[in-house]
Structure formats: structure tokens, C-alpha cells
Amino acid sequence: MTFLTDADVVRIRRRSHAVIIVGQALAGVGMGATFSAAALLAERLSGSAAWSGTATTMSTLGAAAAAVPLAALARRSGRSPALATGAGLAALGAVLGLVATAAVVFPLFLVAMGLLGVGTAVNLQSRFAATDLSEPSRRGRDLAIVVWATTLGAVIGPNLIGPGEALGLRLGLPELGGVFLFTLAAQLVAVTIYRFGLRPDPLKTAERLGVERGAGPVAARPADRGGVRTAILALALSHATMASVMAMTPVHLVDHGATLVIVGLTISLHVAGMYGLSPLWGVLSDRFGREPIIGVGQGLLLAALLMTSFGAESSGWVLTGLIFLGVGWSASTVAASGLVADSADPARRTVVQGRADLSMSLAGAIGAGSAGLVLALIGYAGLSLVATALVAVVLGALAIRTARRPGRAD
Template identity: 80%
Template sequence: MTVLTDEDVARIRRRSHVAIIAGQALAGIGMGATFSSAALLAGQLSGSPAWSGTATTMSTLGAAAASIPLAALARRSGRSPALATGAGIAALGAVVGIFAVALDVFPLFLLAMAMLGVGTAVNLQSRFAATDLSEPGKRGRDLAVVVWATTIGAVVGPNLIGPGDSLGRSFGLPALGGVFIFTIAAQAVASLVYLFALRPDPLRTAQRLGVERASATVSAAPENRAGVRTGILTLALSHATMASVMAMTPVHLVDHGATLVIVGLTISLHVAGMYGLSPVWGILSDRFGREPVIALGQGMLLAGLLMASFGSESSGWVLAGLIALGLGWSASTVAASGLVADSAGSARRTIIQGRADLSMSLAGAVGAGGAGVVLSFIGYAGLALSVTALVAVVLGALAIRTAGQRSATD
């Protein structure tokens, strides 16, 4: 076997990024429509709005359950089979979702959401896959470009609620059942893209480089446990903050007379905030450091929560709050993911990345699962205000880390 040259690595890096970006865009189309209507379907099938949050809870639990197995599969066989397997499971989950809605079986719907959550695990792993062959100083940018790719499908997806409903009704499905049709097609094609286009495999290439040479593309630095802890805490609590409020927003808006068009627009712009400026946060975090961008993200999360809380009776203020939440989540997630990637030692990088995804998904599940109960007791405004406590925890941890870094350099 010939030794890989720098030109070979650059070519594989470019090809990998194109394949991952294509897969993310495809998967986002169906997932955006499905997750936007999930809370409404959960309330519809269960007969109570208190169960609305279980849809997001099950999807995030599904993502959590798949995080470590997919990371292990990637470490053993490469990114291509891991991502393709996850997308395939998500496609099957959409099939189960159609049966759940058609048969009006709530537990089957929850199973479908858990299987669809595996697609979220694929989404999370993809951002780390983009850094497998990153050049020094460009890890944040590479990671963020893949996160941005989700914008294409995720913004279009929520606006497919109406067309999906019409398509489903033409096949005799109950209300909102048709949104799963888009997910089946998009995830199936994404699985094929990962399986056949993500070649040569970027992770296996990085492992090969580690054997062949002490390459700048393969960090041999030891694990920075403090950086790993701060990055994982930020990922987990930022995701819980966003998921808890976002999951209940469609229910809140519909209860206050908003149409499905308004709900779709609100979620679309929220998702645009989540992904649209990701490259900006990646470039800023590469240039100025991960911690300042995390702090900026937490500030935007706090602003979004306050707008959603004090403006809860206005669709306009809720929309503005959701956009700010999306932007804050994006900045925090990109910078914290970069911090985890920077801090994880080469020997355990894939394992640590899987643990980061697991923590993020579990925190989101707890946040979204509790959100329905909180909503039923203190309303949407109270929910948004109570979640500010999570932002405070992240800011406190960030302050402790910054103080520790300063004392270490003194």
C-alpha cells in the first residue's frame, strides 16, 4: 500500500465533506417536517397535550441510545457504515410512524419517534466526521460547515407539514400522517449517499495516517479532561434549553389560535437560526477561541428565553425568541463541539465524541420530556423563564474554566 501524500489527504477531505453535506441536506428535509409536527401528533394520538413533549423525548432518547453504538461502529468499521446504518434505521422509523398514525396507536408512535431519533444521532456524529481530516486551525470551520448543511433541508422541512398532510390524506391517512412519507425518501437516499459516496472513509484514513506518520492532520496530543468536561456540559445544557422550549412552541401557538402555516414558519426560522450562521461561529471559534463563542451563544439563549417568556402572548415575540434560541444553540454547539474535538486525545477521540452525543441527547430528552408537564402547570411563559437556570449553570462553568486557565498561566 502506497503512503498517502498531502494531495491525497486533501482530495479525500474534500470528497468526504461533499458526501457528508449532501447526506445532511437530504436527511434534514424529512426530519424537519416530522419533528415539527411530532408534538401535535403526540397530543392527537394520546388525547392529552400533557403528552406532547414525549415525541421529542423519545426521539432524543433514540439518539442517545444510538450514540455509543454508532461511535463504536465508526471506530471499528469507519464513518460510512455508521452513518448509513443510522440513516437506514431512521427511514424504517418513518415507516413505523405511518402505521402508528393510521392505526391510532400511541405507543407505536413513540417507538417510531425513537427510531427517527437515530437520524439525529447521525446528524451529531456527522459534525465530528468532518473533523477527522481537518487541518490545524480549521477544525471549527469544517465542523460548522457540516452543521450548516442541515439548514437546506431543515428550513424546507417544517414548511412541508401542509403538503405532507395533503399527500397523506390522498392516501387515506389521518391528519399529519403524510409528513412521514418525505422522511422515508430522504433518509433512504441519505443512507445510500453515506454508504457509496463517503469513500475513502475519512476516519479510517485518519487512522491510517496515524500509523504512517506524525501528521498535522492527526493530533497526538493527550486528552484535556477539563476541556472535555466543559464542552460536554455546554452541549448537554444548551441542547436541553433549546429542546424544552422548541418542543412546546407548536402546542403553545396552536392553543393560541395560530395556523399550521404560522407554526411551520416559526419552526423554519428557528431552525434557520440553528444552522444558518454555523460557519460564522466556526470561523470565530477558530480565530478567537471556543470559550468566547460559547459565552456569546449563552447570551443569545438567555435573550431568546426572555423574549419567549415575556412576549408569550404575541406570535411575533415568540418567533423572535425562537430565532434567538436557534442562534444561541448554534454558537454554543459549534464552539463546544470544537472544544470537545480539540480536547479529546487521539486514542479515545471517537469514544469521547460518542459520549458527548449521548450526554447531549439525554439532556434534550429530559428537557423536552419535562417541558410538557411544566407547560401544563405554569404555562409557556413560565417554562421559558425557568429554563434560564440552565444558561446560568453553563456560564458559571465557563467562568470557572476561564479563571483556571488564567491562574495556570500566571
């Protein structure tokens, strides 16, 4: 039996990272185009603006439903089949979206959005896949680079609505139906890349390395259940905070006379804040620890909520608050994801990662879904103040964890 050398591990790690980053960027481009047009398509296919939010809800639920099964598949068979399967289901969603749009069948469109949401679950799992062969001192930055790759899709994707519509009309598709073509093409390429590019499989390589070298250089420390709980709580509540306020910001701005240009600029800068600085947070969390950077992220979220609450009547303050909201989400998500990878039992790491993604997606769905009711009852400023309670819970959990004796097992 040939044993893996350090040079072999470095080579496989670099190849895996390149494949994952390319797959993430490709999927992001197609998904960004589809999700940007989803609300408009839902309204047109259903015939009522009241249903416009169901597209986002279904895609979020699809991501939540796929998180644990994809993680289980990765544990059994490796990252390659898990990521390829998820991208394949998202491609099927694009096909059903095309059919639903052409036939004007709203229920089928909702099914399509649920399957497209599986692509989001793939994106979430990809950040953990990047850490399979990472040394503990580099987990944060390796994970963050994959998160950063999403920036490409976030920036380019929404701008493909126009070209997608033009292409669709040339092919005889209904208005906005063409955006599904980009998603279909991107996901099919991603399937190919994941299936044939992730060889050797990084997760299976990590397992082999652990057998060959005992704990191996990819192992972290003994399982830390308290770290897992803190990390999942931070992921879930940070995502709920971001999703609830972000989802209602366009409605609030338009109701207060802002132009669509201002709305678009606000959301674009918010998304840039979510992903643009993720490598920085990865490096800082490697250098100073996961918990301190989660704390920094919560501080940024709190600052954002105070801006959007007390400055709710000012488009400038709301825009600034949304930028801080994105940056705070980024710091918290990168550091908390690193804490999950550090703290989980190596033998059960993929299962724990799947549960973390499930919690994150469900929290986002609940946050965004309930935000409309809160907005109607107490307004945008009140919504922002209510969201500070979520930040307080995470800060409390961090304080409790910090107060424990270092190295204590939970």
C-alpha cells in the same frame, strides 16, 4: 506500502465533506416532514391530545440511545458503516410508521418514532465526521458547514406535509401517513450515499495518517479532560435551555391569542437562527478560540431568556427572543462541538463524541419533558427565568476554565 500525500488527504477530505453534507440535507428533508406531523399523528392514533408530546420524546430518546453505539461502531469500522447503519434504522422507523398509521397502532408508532430518532443521532455524528481529516485551524468551519446543511431540511421538510398527505391518499394511506414516504426515500438514499460515497473512509484515513506521520496533521493537542468536560456541559445545558423554552412557546402564544401564522413564523425564524449562521460561528471559533464563542452563545441565550421572560405578554418580544435563542444555541453548539474534537484523546475521540451526543440528547429530552410542568406551575415567564440558571452554570464553568493557567493538564 503507499503513503498518503497531502494531495490525497485534501481529495479525501473534500469528497467526505460533500457526501456528508448531501446526506445531512437529504435526511433533514425527510425527517423535517415527519417530525412536523408527529404530534398530530400521536394525537390521532392515541385518541388523546395528552399523548401528542410522546412522539418528540420517543424520537429524542431514540437519538440518545443510538449515540454511543453508533460512535462505537464508527471507532471499530469507520464512519461509513456507522452513518449508513443509523440511516438504515431510521428508514426502518419510517416503514413502521407507515404500518402503525395504517393499522392505527399507537405503541408501534412510538417504536417507529424511537427508530426515526436514530436519524437525529446520525445528524449529530455527521458534524464530528466532518472534522476527521480537518486541520485544527479549520475544524470549526468544517463542522459548522455540516450543521448549516440541516437548514435545508428545516426549511423544506415542514412544507412537505401537504404533498406527503396528497401522495399518501393516492396510495390509499390514512391521513398524514404519506409523510413517512419522504422520510423512507430520503433515508434509503442517505444509506447508499454513506455506504458507497465515503470511500476511503475519513475516520480510518485519519487513523492511517496518524500511524504514517506520527501525530499527523489531523491530531490536535494532548488530551484535555477539562476541555471535554466544559464542552459537554455547554452542549448539554445549551440544548436543554433551547429545547425547554422552544417546546412551550407555541402553547404560550396560542394561549395568549396568537394566530397559527404567528406561531409558525416564530418557530421558522427560531429554526433559521439555529442553523443559518452556523458557518459564521465556525469561522469565529477557529479564529478566536472555542471558549470565547461559547461565551458569546451563552450571552445570546441569556438575552433571549430575558426577552421571553419580561416580554412574555408580547408576541413581538417572544418572536425576537426565539430568534436569539436559536442563534445562541448555534454559537454554543458549534464552538462546544469544536472543543470536544480539539480536547479529546485522538485514540478515543469517537467515544467522547458519542458521549457528548448522548448528553446533549438526554438534556434536551429532560428539558422539553419538564418544561410543561414548570409552565403549569409558574408560567412562561417563570420558565424562562428558571432556564437562566442553566446559562449561569455554563458561564461559571467557562470562568473556571479561563482562570486556569494556559496549557495546564487536568
